[in-house]
Amino acid sequence: MTRSQDGHQSQAFDLLASFLETTTGATERLSWLPTAGTLPHFSQRWGGHSYFTALTSALRSLGQVIFINNPISGLLLLLALLGQSPAMGLFSALGVATANLTAKTIGCDRSARCNGIYGFNGAVVGSAAAAFRAPGPLGAWLVVVAIGAALTTLLLHHLGRWLVQRLGVPPLTLPFCLVTWLMLTVVMALHNPALDVLRGAIPAAQGPGLAVLLLGVVRGFGQVFLCPSLLSGLLVLGAVAAGSPLAALIGLAGGLVSSLSALALGMAPGAIALGLGSYNGVLTAIAIGGTFYASTRGSVLIALIAGAGSSLVTPALGPAFASEGLPLLTLPFIVATLATILTVRRALPSLLPVALHSVLTPEEHRQRFVVATSLLSDFRRQLHQALSGERQVALLPMAEVSQRQRLQTLFAELDRDGSGTLSVAELAEGLRRHQPETRRDATPRPPERLLEEVLKGMDLDGDGQVDPEEFAELMLRLHRLHGGCERLLTYLQPVDADGNDRLEPAELDRLLSSVGQPRLTARERQHLSAPKAVA
Known part of the structure; x- marks a missing residue:
């Protein structure tokens, strides 16, 4: 040549x-919102320092409670928790920090830690402690939250890995439920004034009109974090929409179906108005309709059926837990989601799941x-x-x-x-x-x-x-x-x-x-x- x-x-x-x-x-624009997606280079934009990475991981941990891996959404969620009460914001932040620190100490996967996988159960342990504690000093409760959050990481690392490897299913918020039930049981058994538990009835509300039903669905987003206020519900809904508009729409549909099912099964209108009939449906619908399966007509339909099914778990298991003075927490969501995944795997093998390690948005x-x-x-x-x-x-x-x-x-x-x-x-x-x-x-x-x-x-x-x-x-x-x-x-x-x-x-x-x-x-x-x- x-x-x-x-x-x-x-x-x-x-x-x-x-x-x-x-x-x-090149990457396709998956949403018209500039905040949408997982924002993978968010911490680098602020210098990429270790403390920015830790802060971003903490914010992602808050978002992962409701399947949103997005630091801006996490910031809005922190505002929702603080809007409910300063103690709830403080306890949740402590839960996230302790859970993530424990994960780093025991050598958990760095990518999973940075994406908030090890922190979200600790976040809701903190919000549960703030929701169930009686008014009084915070010191003893802070210790309980720190211990509980560390336990969620240990459970997620061992029990969660077992569930993924043996059954091919995610652990979801099971560590949070187990630790919170243990925490409340021990606290109630101690009869210590510094760790008193709040026991109150659900406030009365007006009849099940359409407006009340819709407000209950919005409050259901807040109830995922045990925040019953309408402001918190709006902020949580906004946080989900900021990271994934599609997840917000699916969650709203799941919450509405779940509320209607709960109402048909005899749940009190006051409880539905507070979002107690919708929060499990919100989580279940987002999980099936966009997180563990790609959003298609088939997966969304199954997600809504699963969301309605989460309402069936409450009357079935509620009395047994109530007799022990314990709340159901997100157990209906866990049961409905895992049952759906296992059923779909056998009955509809053509509906392909998303790889469990893929922590992306429904749009992606x-x-x-x-x-x-x-x-x-x-x-x-x-x-x-x-x-x-x-x-x-x-x-x-x-x-x-x-x-x-x-x-x-x-x-x-x-x-x-x-x-x-x-x-x-x-x-x-x-x-x-x-x-x-x-x-x-x-x-x-x-x-x-x-x-x-x-x-x-x-x-x-x-x-x-x-x-x-x-x-x-x-x-x-x-x-x-x-x-x-x-x-x-x-x-x-x-x-x-x-x-x-x-x-x-x-x-x-x-x-x-x-x-x-x-x-x-x-x-x-x-x-x-x-x-x-x-x-």
């Missing part, structure tokens, strides 16, 4: 690289589902075209004019001899040379391998040459794979039941069913197992 040819080829590879990287790192989970639906639909269409012998050009007709012009320029630069075709080997070498050395070993599926797989379905005549139309289609597919690969893999992870990093026929059938595609036919299975299978 002459010097001029080499320079010409390098220029072509640079153009090729610029096309592939145009939107590789929904986007993963959309990416999977699009790519799998393309896969099925390409498979059909390969079986019928059709030319597999799917993305080019939908490309923007600017993309087509850039692709034409790329092709002309790479086609050095002006033959009107490119060799597969030449193009693969170009992609290989473009990829930085530091990423060649780290990337599990390097560009040349993606190229080979995609070309199996593109080079229909088998001559090893790519014409301009094939080239444009190939580049658009690579572009799409680069942009959607991470989201797709997160969606696919729960499908790989045996963990062998391959999709077996039964797993692929389940994956296709999850996006509304029919199962593979015998002919499609045979084609996929052949040496020239479509990628």
Whole structure:
């Protein structure tokens, strides 16, 4: 190769690289709110210092109580707690700090700590202590909260890990419930004036009118933190909406269904007006309809059914706990959510769960589902075209004019001899040379391998040459794979039941069913197992 040819080829590879990287790192705007999402670089914007990281983790811990991994939402939640009472804000902050410090001390996963996973149970232990304590000095209660919050971390680390590994279900707020019941039992047994427990009846309220019912749903958001005031409920609802408008809508629907179910089952209108009939439904609906499953019509419908089901747990278990002087707390939510997950896993295996470690918003989970639906639909269409012998050009007709012009320029630069075709080997070498050395070993599926797989379905005549139309289609597919690969893999992870990093026929059938595609036919299975299978 002459010097001029080499320079010409390098220029072509640079153009090729610029096309592939145009939107590789781009992220779609998932909400019109600037506060929405998980704001992963929030602490770095304020200097990235350790104390900012700790503060951000604490705020995320508050948000995780209601499935929102967002520091701005956490700040609004802290205001909601302080609005209920200064003691509730103080106790919750202490619970978060102690739980997170315990997690750091025993060596819990740093990423989980930074995302608030180890702090949220401690937060609600603190709010429960503030809600149930009788007026008086705070000192003894602060000690109880610190001990209780530390216990939630130990439970989450051991019991929670067991639940995930053995049953494949999240621990939710079970550590909070267990610790709070233990805390109240011990405090009531001590009969110590410094640790007196408040015992009061539910205030009366007006009849179950529509306005009262809706206000009860709003108060239900506050009751997640044991805050019965309307102001706190509005702030909690606002905190959820700030991080995820979709979660707020699902929570409102779940709270309304739960309130109506509780009313039908005989719950007192006064209790419903205070949000006691809706808070478990709020949590259950958000959990099923957007946190542990991507938000689809099917998952949201199941979420609302589960939210209504959470109201069934209260009359079933309430009397037994009341006889011991203990509140149900979030037990109805835990029972309804875990029962739904286990039932759906057996009855509706095509409804794919979100990977348990994925602490993102319902909008982001929904986007993963959309990416999977699009790519799998393309896969099925390409498979059909390969079986019928059709030319597999799917993305080019939908490309923007600017993309087509850039692709034409790329092709002309790479086609050095002006033959009107490119060799597969030449193009693969170009992609290989473009990829930085530091990423060649780290990337599990390097560009040349993606190229080979995609070309199996593109080079229909088998001559090893790519014409301009094939080239444009190939580049658009690579572009799409680069942009959607991470989201797709997160969606696919729960499908790989045996963990062998391959999709077996039964797993692929389940994956296709999850996006509304029919199962593979015998002919499609045979084609996929052949040496020239479509990628």
